[in-house]
Amino acid sequence: MKKIFLIVYAFLVFISANGQETKITFKANQLPNSKIVAGYYFADQHYVTDTIKTDAKGVGVFKRSEPLNKGIYFFVLDNKKYFDLLLGEDHEFTVSIDTADMVGKMKISGSKQNIAFNKFQQEMTPNSLEQNKLYEQLKTATETEKAGLNEKIEQVNANIDALWQKYAKEYEGTFMAKILNAMYGGKNTPDNVYGSFDMKETGLLNTPLVFSMVRAHLAQHIKKPVAIINIENDKLINAAMDNPKMYEYILNYLFNFYNTFYKVGMNEVFVYLSENYYLNNKVPWMNAKDLEAIRARTGEMKASMVGQKGHDFTMVSHLGDSINLYQTDAKYILLYFWATGCTHCDATTSEL
Numbered sequence: 001m002k003k004i005f006l007i008v009y010a011f012l013v014f015i016s017a018n019g020q021e022t023k024i025t026f027k028a029n030q031l032p033n034s035k036i037v038a039g040y041y042f043a044d045q046h047y048v049t050d051t052i053k054t055d056a057k058g059v060g061v062f063k064r065s066e067p068l069n070k071g072i073y074f075f076v077l078d079n080k081k082y083f084d085l086l087l088g089e090d091h092e093f094t095v096s097i098d099t100a101d102m103v104g105k106m107k108i109s110g111s112k113q114n115i116a117f118n119k120f121q122q123e124m125t126p127n128s129l130e131q132n133k134l135y136e137q138l139k140t141a142t143e144t145e146k147a148g149l150n151e152k153i154e155q156v157n158a159n160i161d162a163l164w165q166k167y168a169k170e171y172e173g174t175f176m177a178k179i180l181n182a183m184y185g186g187k188n189t190p191d192n193v194y195g196s197f198d199m200k201e202t203g204l205l206n207t208p209l210v211f212s213m214v215r216a217h218l219a220q221h222i223k224k225p226v227a228i229i230n231i232e233n234d235k236l237i238n239a240a241m242d243n244p245k246m247y248e249y250i251l252n253y254l255f256n257f258y259n260t261f262y263k264v265g266m267n268e269v270f271v272y273l274s275e276n277y278y279l280n281n282k283v284p285w286m287n288a289k290d291l292e293a294i295r296a297r298t299g300e301m302k303a304s305m306v307g308q309k310g311h312d313f314t315m316v317s318h319l320g321d322s323i324n325l326y327q328t329d330a331k332y333i334l335l336y337f338w339a340t341g342c343t344h345c346d347a348t349t350s351e352l
Contacts, residue, residue: 088174116171279294
């Protein structure tokens with residue numbers, strides 16, 4: 001089996017040069033002597049970082065001697081319900097929880113962004129529920145009914161656009177505004193799925209948004225000619241290059257994807273990324289050993305790229321004659337490898 005070289009990307013969430021501490025106080029009357037599991041998002045993964053214990057009054061404190069990196073953090077209660085909070089500019093605040101309605105009855109003090117984010121969620125929830133309901137109705141609607149439903153969907157979508165844009169404008173420049181732009185702004189730049197992303201904001205890596213954006217980029221271009229894929233990948237990579245962490249994540253993700261995605265033409269994309277970035281001194285995070293493995297893998301890929309001349313070799317015919325591949329004059333040559341006693345080969349031979 002062919003060995004697959006993968007790059008593992010590590011991102012440390014607790015490193016910060018700032019001396020300010022993080023302290024989040026939770027109050028949950030319905031959860032005395034309970035546990036709240038705290039964690040953060042990174043790309044499409046969830047990482048647990050701590051467990052907060054509440055006292056007899058349902059009060060618990062999440063405390064760190066340094067500020068956590070910006071991102072969306074999740075908190076899971078004993079009853080398996082969970083909620084998200086933003087860690088951006090505010091690092092010390094209080095959250096009061098009502099398990100009957102996590103979003104609607106949440107009270108926050110000391111964090112303007114989380115107060116605004118919670119208010120945004122409260123206003124967004126009915127729109128999202130209505131949108132989902134209409135899409136479900138659309139699945140079984142008659143042609144006559146579809147026109148009316150599509151009209152309602154357009155109105156709900158307009159409400160959603162107006163809502164997120166209002167909050168993004170009001171809190172322009174904040175981490176919350178950058179998240180809203182990343183979540184909803186893509187439709188404003190349909191030819192450029194990352195146009196609404198602030199690539200200089202490393203905190204977006206601690207959300208699922210960058211992963212979703214890169215996947216959307218891949219889906220948008222995967223069926224295009226290789227030359228176009230390379231151009232579009234370069235645009236995305238160059239957009240992230242001013243932020244070392246963002247650049248590292250996006251380039252590594254694309255590289256791993258084209259290394260393992262088996263489709264005609266993908267070898268060429270892998271080789272392009274390898275020769276233009278990894279083997280061109282543009283990956284300061286890579287060590288010499290891994291670069292040597294990439295160099296070897298690139299050599300393997302180049303040997304099997306579409307349009308490349310295959311390796312020459314000599315065979316012996318059933319008559320004992322020597323047959324040379326390069327000297328065989330034919331428009332098409334089919335090479336079929338099989339082994340005596342191989343039942344799979346026998347079945348495939350009959351199909352051939």
